[in-house]
Amino acid sequence: MAQPVYGKKSTPLRYDEALPFSLWVLIIGFILFLVWAPFQVGLFNGQQADFEKPIYISTVIGSLMLIVWAVFYYKKFRFEDQRDLVALCVLLLPLTYFLSLFTAVSHYMAVNMLLIQSMYAALFIVFLYLLRQKLANQIIQSAILTLAYLIVWFGLLNWLGAWNVAGGAVGWFSNTVRAGKYLDAVMTDSNGLRLTSIFQYANTYAAFLMAFLFVAVYALVRAKKWYGIVIHSFMLVPIMISLLLTLSRGGLVMLPVVFVLLLLFQKPSRQILWIIHLIIAAAASLAIISKITSTGKHVAAVSDPSAAVEGWSWLIIACIVTSATCWSAQRFVAAGLEKRLEKGSPRKSANLWLPVGATVLVAAAAWLLIGTSARSILPANIETRLENINFKQHSVLERMTFYRDAFKVAKDYPVLGAGGGGWAALYEKYQNNPYVSRQAHNFFLQYLIEVGILGFIVFMGFILYVFYKYIRGYIRQTGTNDFENGFFYFIIALSILLHSILDFNLSYVFMGMLVFIGLAGMTAAMEPKPLEGKWKSAGLRYGYLGVTTVAALAILIVSISNITSTNDLADAKAIAQYSKSYEEIKAPLVRALKNRPAHPETIMMLASLDYQVYKQTKDEQYADEFFSLLQRALKEEPYNKQLLKLQTVLYDVLDKHEEAYAVYLDNQDKYIWDIEWYEQLITRASRLGIQAYLQQNETKKQEYFYTSLAAYQHVVDGIEYLQTLPSGQLQGRPFSVTPLIALSAGKVNQVTGQTETAASIIQTGFTGSYTALAGRNDLWSTKWYSDVIVLAYESGQPSYSEWLNILSTQGLDNPQAAANAKANFSMGLEAYYQVMSNIDNQAIPLSSAATLAVGKMKILTGDVVSAVTLLKGELSEDYSDPVNREIARWYLAGLKKVNSPLDQDVYNKLIAADAQEAGMIDQVAGMTPLS
Template identity: 55%
Template sequence: MSNPVYGKQAKRSSSVEKKPVQFWLLIVAFIAFLVWTPFQVALFNGQMLEFEKPLFWGVALSSILLLLWIVNYYKSFQLADQRDWLPLAVLLLPITYLLSYFGAASHYLAMNMVLVECLYAIIFIVSLYLLQDQRTNQIIQTAIMTVAYIIVGFGFLNWFGQGKFAGALVAWFSFGVMNGKYTDAVMTDSNGLRLTSVFQYANTYAAFLMAFLFAAVFCLIRSKKWYGQAIHALMLVPIIVSILLTLSRGGLVMLPVVFVLLLLFLKPAKQILWVIYCAIAGVVSLGISKEVTDLGLQLNQKFEAGAAAKAWAFLLIASLIVAALGWVIQKFIAPKMEQGLAKTFAKKLANLWIPVGAIVVAGVVAFLLIGTSVRDILPQNVSTRLENINFKQHSVLERITFYEDGMKVVKDYPVLGAGGGAWAALYEKYQNNPYTSRQAHNFFVQYLLEVGIVGFVIFMAFVIFIFYKYIRGYIKADEEGKESYFLYLILALSILLHSILDFNMSYVFIGILVFVGLGGMAAGMDSQPLRKFSWKTEGAGWIYSLVVGIGSIVVLITSIRFVQAADAGLEAKKIVQTSTSFEEIKAPLDKDLGIRSSHPDSVLLMSSLYQSVFKQTQNESFYNADYVLLTSALKKESYNKDIINALITNYQLKNEQDKAYDTLVANAPKFNWDIEWYERLITQGFELGYAALGQGDTGSKDKYFKEGIAAFERVQAGLKHLATIPKEQLTGRPFSNSPMMILDAGKMYFMTNQLDKAADTLKKGLKKDLSDSTNREIAHWYVAAMQKQGSNDQAVLDQLIKVDPTAKEQIENLLKLNF
């Protein structure tokens, strides 16, 4: 009996042999794009000049893909059923980012994200149509799995110390190779070495591996050819070992969750096969994990061919064992299993037995590996990471803090959001403590604060509708129909669920995989005719193609222009290293800023150039040019700390200390936990107030002292708040009172006759060692504040006199001061 869902697709798709040349060109271009993108280190969402060029090339290439799509599908586009409206609906995603751009915290980051969302929309549209053709669907699934396996192999080349060889393989087309090696294919953090392959971030690689572990199991069971079964079974061990080498706790936590959810879609016999393959591959992987880990750590310190061969031998032999077992199970056991278990699992809700059992088994395994000495079978670094999995672990508490801080942003930008990249621009203003994180570590929180409630609702409605209609179609489909698009569910579900815990979607290749997944799910969804709409849609293809064609050309031109801007910016940075010529450095910067006027890196480099020349020549035209440059940039990048600091420096070059100080004060709320900002604010507040006092300007003195004291009191409030943070949570960057900060604040309290506060403040800075001049001065002012209140601290006074015989005289002079 024909499947009602897939039967409609078959009617739409004529046989592949009849497809024109341009159709094959689109397929080849699409596959080439999938192969190219993962090796572009900069297809991270672009927050540095070095990341931008490949990002914009990716957007440009996607625009060309859309133009090829138009050539193939402009005649067949229609608005007859629910699926047909998805190419229209997906355009709302970049539109919401475009709307948020106008009120964005950073126009630079927001525009980058508008282009990224255009790329995602294009990938979805192309995927949706290509994957409705069954032969094309098979080709693209094969290409996706091939790319994934190449990435896994690439990771092991780097783990086994062969980074130079791996870099040479991709250097001819990848922007990620520097000094002959792929950037951070093995990263280092406080946990030691962690495998990242092409992603430079271990947790994102873990999300990728989790998705393709389940994809490999699915392809193994689905494959009808022995070599297909062998290849997919062969990759199970490398994928699982790679997951362990990422040291990703989030990956290990989410893996059983996704596994159980996917089991719910399968018949009991296939559920058993999934459990068997994961169990076999898991046991074998654990068996070699210590050797592979230790050898990799050794080889990354010093490469030895013998040790590398030994490491590859462990991996290859273990993989061959699992491949052989997989072939045997598929050849002799799997065909009989479904028939033999048909009666056993014929009862109602029988397909829930194994998922429920899997939950129990996962719980037991988790308990053994986390709470008992069984974890000692794992490599030491993995064992340590597992030991620290709990809800009081610092990374969990920090993520909760990120999410709470993200909601503060949403509260201030509820409707349209704060624009793409808003978290990176704004987090220092809203953060609960002085952590450093340019990512919110939750895709959904980050999406919400970027595009607001309107954009978030549109995105979630889009995704949920596709999942809902796909599941309806899956339930109705025959066995072949179920398998045709299940890979796309695996990819989208796995990555989106893991993105609750991390910023995987900030890597554009991961986002591409998700939107290919959504496109594939939409191609296989239960699509009902839109009978309520009676208007004719014969011209819909022409109209839609015209609109998206114009849009793709605009995106193409914009992205190429941005590539030119990035090239110019990078050229200027190179010239600075070898030349001091003003005109030579300025020329590429003018080109860059002519295209993107607030491009932060180039704004800062141009500013430093103007300031350097002004210091040398005292020609005010350079000062004025710098002022115009910086103030114009701050209209679009008002939260960019480096640009604000450049403006402060600009004022100071002309000794306009009052303007510099006012800029410090005005921008202090944007950086609530930057202790260096507070130190400057307090110190300069005292210096300017003291200077005003010397000139008899008591009004200015009161103003500066009031602002300096307010800054100091904010620091004290911050310190009290930090004391309430759970001890398991890292507080972040240093945040404490410095001796100079205490001295200046104490002086300001003293000079405004707040003697009790002066004494309390100065007492915080008292040290036993008074050989340091700052410590002695704190002690002088402290004793003076005490005596002026009619009290004394004789111990401190005696200690001062031992070190400084003139201490009494200095204190008496302070007491005589009249403010």
């Protein structure tokens, strides 16, 4: 091993220059991993089962790489310089996530984040030593840059109509290709089409593009061979075009900031070349951006190969022109610049001149494009995005709200944090208004929430030390090959981390991998200041290797176990598509829970199975297992809303309505802006209060009525507060007095004699299709209730049909249609409950149409047994009456759905009246109930 020389002109310690077999194993393994990883939804840490397996495979690979490194380098490894201490300190990052497990609000998400952080630490250690070897460093740089260029072309293939080519290229190993198309490589939101490539999120793709735009310029200026100059300059236009197509305001804002910072690290001759190449590429990009934008929009709407070819032609021509021009600049200008500016370059202040000038130019360009009509040269969608860059537009205001709410969470979990996924689990409890964001849109605040002040100090100390030592080494050793190699990684880490102040880029595991590889590359280029004394002891050396190996083995075992569990859950889902066998579906779920006893999605699927069987058999063992499963999961996932709602489903089917109400009451502070949660709380409290009223239980009546009215007041106060939001800030989810809330809270006031208040509440909440019913003078009469019930069914049925059609034809859920159907059906069923409680001693029965509507809504929401009883009691002998025939049809369909013996007498009379009813009965019986 070559002996290092320390001092200002020292070179970092290197392992043998010839690549040994062990290094080739790690390099080849990394390259394969690098190709696979980004196409697994960018490895998004989305806390969903669909994203789990790729993440666990990644942690397996990271663990194996660390084990291979330890095996092959246990003889060579020494604590010889400060870089080795950084390899020791990186272990503190997963350690802080391990400590946060003790205070985690979601054990499942916290374990996932521990595994991810462990993988980052493993990659950092391996690459810290791998990148010290010159040839290995060159190979890895080339591999990363090649992948980045492929990702850019992958995105453009999807934009310019060749999505089938892109999907076919990665479909054999990617789980995000459906029917030959990569999902959401081009996404659509309120701004129109936005390019996302592999990330399915435009802002993160913008951060990626920003990093590799500057890497490409750096590689271009640094290239010695003509083909290197041509390749890197050829890619500048596709990267710039892609960046514009993301419509990311954050990317456009951070781009000049990062650019000016990076210029500070270049000598003046290179600063000028950077500016020249970027101006050339920018001019070519702006010249064709309108054409590329319009082509993408056109081929997204209509398959048009000729338009796609035209778009590709413009792009390739712009790339060729840019490449030729940049090559000429490098060939004929670079050398002259170097000679002319050679005298000024040694003075460090000389590096400031152009960055200061660039800042002025950037400011002027920003003013032209944002503050004047010059932006009209851009496509309309990009022009609109630029026009809206200000501190009063909604995305800025919403981010500021996220940040304030994040500090609220951090204040309550100050030392060890709330564990991995803490923001996703807790944000609804702390949110200022009803936005939906499982990400805080600021990586550093999200990190603070997850690991607390202790972990945040460790992390910030770690990255700031790496940046400080690298930059200090640059100042003292400008121009060395080690700094040049390190600057490649510096660009990647700096660009992504700075953009992550505004967004959740590092929730994409692939982006986190790039950052930690970047930090490792910077560390490898540090000044290798030697260590002395006990640091070189064999005990510390072998202890470090032992700890890292044991930790890697533990992560490996846990990850493999989780992969097995994930596969079992996937098997259960697949079986459920073609089989109704309880035992067949349950078997893989039980296997999955052996490895992860409280995995939320597995628990919910098995509990739902038990629920369905209990409803059919009334066998208590299924209810007991259902309850046991939920209790187990809620101990580790107390903020999981779906688990809590599933618990209320069990209580309802067991007729334990007070316990179901208690779930909503006890957890209302966790979901302060969830109007559906408050709908349920107000409605259930109203029902129980009416029951207590009828039973003359004054204490209980007061308790329930108070809860109902207090929750109603919470909604009213919330609505008033939302009026105070800045005009540019979006409210988020709907939050209003819904018809169901108005019906329930109004009834409480009507029962307690507050008739005027009750009428006022009805007028406030009966909006949309219910408006006509609000002003009637027969409120609370049977006739009024009958009309409410019929209207509720008529309002919800189209949404139910839309939901069922998409489910049956495409196998996809339509949450919006399902939610609208449920809301209206719940309204009708609550009206039925109120009128049937007979609290007003009304003798007039419901109309047949209203009773039929109730029966239909009960069947469509899964309460089939109750519906059958209700419909049977409403049947008459007049089968010439179309309403009676429809009652008979739904009654018989209900019997079929619960596998009860057919009522042959009713069936015969119905078929005698209309033979086509047989097919219609089967059609109703085949309808899927809303879950």
